[in-house]
Amino acid sequence: MKHGLSIDVEDYFEIIFQDYFHESIPPTAEVDRNTNWLLDVLASKNVKATFFVLANIAGQYPALVKRIVNEGHEIGVHGYDHVQIYKIKAEDFHKNIKKAKEEIENISGGRVLGHRAPTFSITKESLWAVDILCELGFVYDSSIFPIKGSRYGIPDTSQTIFCWPNGLYEIPLSCLDIMGKRVPVAGGGYLRHFPLWWTMFAIRRLEKLNRPAIIYTHPYEFENTYPEICITGKPIPAKLKIHTMLQSHNRGRRQKHKLLSLLSRFNLIPLKDLLGI
Template identity: 35%
Template sequence: MNKHPSLNAMTVDVEDFFHVSAFDSIIKPEDWKDYQPRVEDNTRRLMDLFARKGVKSTFFVLGWVAERYPQLIKDIHQQGHEIASHGYAHRRASSQTREEFLADVTRSKNHLEDLLGEAVTGYRAPSFSIGYDNEWAFEVLKELGFVYSSSTYPVKHDLYGTPDWPRFAYQRKEGITEIPIPTLKIMGRQVPIGGGGYFRLYPYAMTRKLVSRYLNQERQPYSFYFHPWEIDADQPRLTQAPLKSRFRHYINLDKTEAKLARLLDDFNWSTMKDVYGVS
């Protein structure tokens, strides 16, 4: 197919396999030291792929990762990508008090800005965990100087979801731009098409069709998200995890990098700042 002319946002949530919310029931933060990190090598593989394809991306970096791999974060930035915050300890915003959320996000933002010598203006909550019960999180983000967030997913899901919230980028009353993860309306239902596990689950031809339909139907930019561990088929298998969590996490890991390369070829990509004009 010919490349669609629309400019879309490529985003990466920089975290390791043992950070994910799906494994919260079996891995606590105090256990992270017991696992061999793989995030640096996987992220550098992605950087190489982006360089080959001439793509710039927004990297939502976990503070825990940034503290341990400062040169990785500097290298991402030096290659022209945008650095944004994914919080510090990958705790869902919905599981924190306002004070805990403030402390977590402040620690991440300050460390990233010290590394880069410039303001970090974008934030994404782990597991899209800003919703009905913690809208105060947007007030905190505004207080800390963030300009935009990408922390909501207007779908019904057992871990997250704000199905009746706006589907496209909008200015919130707190003074911050929220950029929801994309959905496509099919037969009255909002279907998730933003990436992550759905990208690994769907055949690539289906993803390409859904994204093209979204761009043609909605006339809005599309944003895509995924994680470095999603291209790592050799990561340890956590057999003690619940079956549903294992299915979601491990399905088609061996196919993701090739599918991603096709996605980069079929559509035009840049950073959140460039695509949505947020800075």
């Protein structure tokens, strides 16, 4: 069975400054370095993936976007600057995502089909985004987590690929029902913090349910060094200290090993190819 592989191309430091200090900083060279590392690995294994790119990263590192496309991967949009959709008005989302799509299409030289919301931020409160995506010419979205999360999730959505009434496809993120609990699997922190055997078990279980796994990761998860946040004259909030501690755990070498294991054991393809379009 074929499973989807997706990479959300975002910069760790840019998001931290935005989420914790409400400051905009340009993406750092770390995102360029780690995305290039991912491209090297995928080329060596002859695997193609979907790269959901932030438009401000595409603007700063156009050569990176060109490399992604030239090597046969799919480019999708991950928003303009990682602001969660439920935090903004529909008209601002329309403006931002239209600009992001146009800029990424101009740099990549091709049509973008797919969208993934920052922090899976299409929830019941921001479902209007689905019609805006369709209106702007997106073919599919992959932002809905069918879980009851504290920041995201629509627990009563389909757990497998479906079509919204407006014709937009939805590729929901992967989860499993285990002992009465809905558990997210195979992506981000759920991939990084849980042991490899668990993720392999989860993917095999999804195969039995005839549901492709939607694997997702981020370039910063492959960085070896501890993500230190140094801001002169500003105290570091306790919540951010805990966040960076969790972020440093299982990064780098361990995450690289997990990715290489998944690449060698499963048949991974770009998300658009799961739709057969």
